[in-house]
Amino acid sequence: MTDESTDAESARSDASASPIRAVTGLVGSAWSALKTVYYANSLSWRFLKSGTLLLFGFFLWAGANVLYSYNPDLAVLRYPMAYGFVLILYGPFHHLVVLPLAFRWRRDSGTRRTVGRKLPNAMLAVFLAVVLVLGTAPVGAMVVDFQSTLGSDGSDVSPDLICEGAETENGTEISCELSESEGVDRVVVTSGDTKLVDDADPPYEFTIRERELESVTGEKQFTVELEDEDGTMIRRYSRRLSMIEGA
DSSP states (O other), X not given: OHHHHHHHHHHHHXXXXXXXXXXXXXXXXXXXXHHHHHHOOSHHHHHHHHHHHHHHHHHHHHHHHHHHHHOTTOGGGHHHHHHHHHHHHHHHHIIIIIHHHHHHHHTSOTHHHHHHHHHHHHHHHHHHHHHHHHHHSOOGGGOOOOOTTTTOOSOSOOOOEEEEEEXXXXXXXXXXXXXOOTTOOEEEEEEXXXXXXXXXXXXXXXXXEGGGOEEETTEEEEEEEEEOTTSOEEEEEEEEXXXXXXX
């Protein structure tokens, strides 16, 4: 009787442990496969991995940019945006240059061997550090504004908003103009809850100062709304200071 109870308990224990063992084995196999692909050093594998990382980085960067354009309060989106942006540049470099160089140096002796063993991890640490820095303080080239068509009523009026910054004695000034004014009756510029410009006279050129701008998630920005003769908004542009040349 005791032996039967022991066998039953052992069977139940094996049954409960089998899913955990299966998951553990699956994770271990996936990790081994990932390491095999990561360290594959043939020319075809290098280009395959580089191309994959390039595409992955591009889509991650573009997707995060779209979401961030429509949700500027979600500052956390700047980190996947930065990851994708840096991955576009660094991913191919890591697999085409860093890893082959590290593998070659590992076959040497002395300092080269030591550097070769530590180089990949050191470069990955630098990569992550750059991602954190850019995610915290994004540069203009990393952030693309997809919000220009927000609030559009389907009108064909779609001028470009051209802005540039300049340093003056009173600080940075941002001067903007529309590429064309046909169909536009009024231009309203706001930053946060503050109205900075209300211009009803073509060609709708205006200048604002950096100190007048309010910050959203750590970035100074302003919004430009175009209205028609009925007071209906036909276009809306959002500009971050970091995106403006010379600012």
